[in-house]
Amino acid sequence: MLNKLVALSLLPMLCLWGSSSSTIVDTNNTSVTTIKSRSISDLTPIEKKAFIEHLKTTGSCEWKGFKLYGKVQFVSSFADFKIKYVSSFPDIKVKFVSSFPDDCGEWQEVTSFPDIKVQVVTSFPDLKVQKVTSFPGM
Numbered sequence: 001m002l003n004k005l006v007a008l009s010l011l012p013m014l015c016l017w018g019s020s021s022s023t024i025v026d027t028n029n030t031s032v033t034t035i036k037s038r039s040i041s042d043l044t045p046i047e048k049k050a051f052i053e054h055l056k057t058t059g060s061c062e063w064k065g066f067k068l069y070g071k072v073q074f075v076s077s078f079a080d081f082k083i084k085y086v087s088s089f090p091d092i093k094v095k096f097v098s099s100f101p102d103d104c105g106e107w108q109e110v111t112s113f114p115d116i117k118v119q120v121v122t123s124f125p126d127l128k129v130q131k132v133t134s135f136p137g138m
Contacts, residue, residue: 070115105136
């Protein structure tokens with residue numbers, strides 16, 4: 001487990017989202033590690049908190065293979081994130097698209113097979129979100 005976490009931290013650009021597993025080979029081609037994909041809901045509360053802090057401090061849309069773009073399902077419970085819509089000082093600016101949500105801050109609303117499950121709240125959000133029509137991102 002520790003070896004997998006170290007491998008992930010060394011390869012932040014590796015995207016694990018949508019695949020069932022990924023293979024990582026170290027720089028000397030001596031070690032091969034296969035990592036099974038996880039979803040945000042698989043994170044422990046401590047890992048979720050670290051993820052959110054990383055997003056806020058670095059402005060990155062990705063952390064250890066988890067991303068803040070893609071297919072989003074809005075739920076009333078068991079969400080990966082709780083968000084609050086704001087008009088100023090957001091943590092992320094989100095543009096809703098109808099297809100190909102491949103860039104930071106682009107969300108496509110779906111009713112099944114989401115990448116992220118989100119609950120909209122009025123207080124104590126994990127992230128503050130501003131809806132935009134252009135220039136989405138952190």
